[in-house]
Amino acid sequence: MAQQSSSTRFEKDRKVFFLLIFGFFLYLAYKILEPFLNTIIISILLASLFYPYYTKLLVKVKGRKTIASLLTSFLMVFLIVVPAIVFTTALVEQGVKSVSEVQTWIKEGNLQKIEKTPTFSKIKELGKKHLRFLDIDKLDIQGTLLKATKNFGQYLLSKGAGLLSNVAGFVMRFFIMIFLLYYLLRDGPDMLTKIKYLSPLRPEQEDRIFERIKAVSKSALLGTFVTAIAQGVAGGIGLAISGIPGFFWGAMMGFASLIPVVGTAIIWIPACVYLLIVGKSNWAIFLAIWCIVIVGSLDNFLRPFLMKGEAQMSPFFVFLAIIGGIQVFGLIGIIYGPLILGICAVFIYLYQVEYAEMLGDED
Structure with a gap:
């Protein structure tokens, strides 16, 4: 009996020792991969989004996985990465230019000219009537605008300089992402099978979690960003037609579309007010309708x-x-936030299914 107890204890100690060693090396592996964690996660999401295109190409190249994976990776580069680089570079350049033009316009005394127009006087009276908590007469509009544009310009320049100074890091992460995407597309199903084998969850629970990750990355994220891009492009066209720099403010409208309730109105309403004040009422009406x-x-x-x-x-x-x-x-949270919330919703659903009887009894 004592020998059996000693054997059981030894077996338990051996398992604990194994788990400690295993945990230690898992931690070391995590520290090694930590600098590239964002790149790995983005690669997984991109592989999930582009996998349907990979399967279609796989049929066309007669089942040659290497060729299909390479073609899909190049497709992703031309559809996402290249436009993103061009857009970011142009946005910083146009943003700095727009801010500089606004500052020059204010310094030339155009704001004082606008303040003397009947339209501005009417808007000021409306402000006094409905915004009584503000002392509008004492507001330094010119000083406030100059300070705001200066701070915004400095922010854009610092971000642009940061991007340029980190070119080497960006290039390295870019190639890692392409490399990972290639292998995830080619060997993804086998990797997924191994992960499911190691998971203690039931197969139906595993399937539900992976389906949710795919659904969130494809629907929620795609829906949010494609809509933002579409609204930014459409808004930029309307602004450009109205005589306002369309590229930069269209991009700002795209970002503003992520804000619920107010959304793009936070950009186009001030633009319409500006057009009204400078006497371009027809263009203000056009922009509002657009x-x-x-x-x-x-x-x-x-x-x-x-x-x-x-x-x-x-x-x-x-x-x-x-x-x-x-x-x-940080900025990558634009992707992580909805994804984590979506996965959390799956675990709530699995909890409801797993403990349905107990939850029903308490009701």
Whole structure:
């Protein structure tokens, strides 16, 4: 009996020792991969999004996985990476230029000229009537605008300089991402099978989690960003037609579309007010109609279409997930926030299924 007890204890100690060693090397592996963790996660999400294209190419190249994976990786580069680099570079350049033009316009005394117009006087009177908590007469509009544009310009320059100084790091991560994407597309199903084998969860639970990750990355993220891009492009066209720099402010409109309730209105309403003040009332009316009908319809029809299905998330929760994600993870939180919230929703669902009887008894 004592020998059996000693044997059981030895077996238990051996398992604990194995788990400690295993945990130690897992920690070391994590520290080695930590600098590339964001790249790995983005590669996994991209592989999930582009896998349907990979399967179609696989049929066309007669089952040659290497060729299909290479072609899909190149497709991703031309559809996402190249446009993103061009857009970011142009955005910083146009942003600095727009800020400089606004500062020059203010310093030339154009703001004082506008303040003397009847339209501005009417807007000022409306402000006094409805915004009584503000002493509008004492507001230093010119000083405030100059300070705001200066700070914004410095922010854009610092971000642009940061991007340029980190070119080597970006190039390295870019090639790692392409390398990972290639192998994830080619060997993804085998990797997934091994992960499922190691998981203690039931097969149906595993399938549910992986389906949710795919659904969130495809529907919620795609719906959010494609809608933002579409609204930014449409808004930029309307602004350019109205005589306002379309590229930069269209991009700002795209970012603003992520904000619930107010959305793109935070950009186009001030633009319309500006056009009214400078005497371009016809263009102000045109821009308002354009943004309400064209830009607004994209939010009302395109977003629900792209986010349809079981991965559909409330715009309010998407917004909270994006803002919270940015606060915790930085800019990459735009992706992590909705993804984590979506996976959390799956575990809540699995909990409801697993403990349905107990939850029902308590009711």
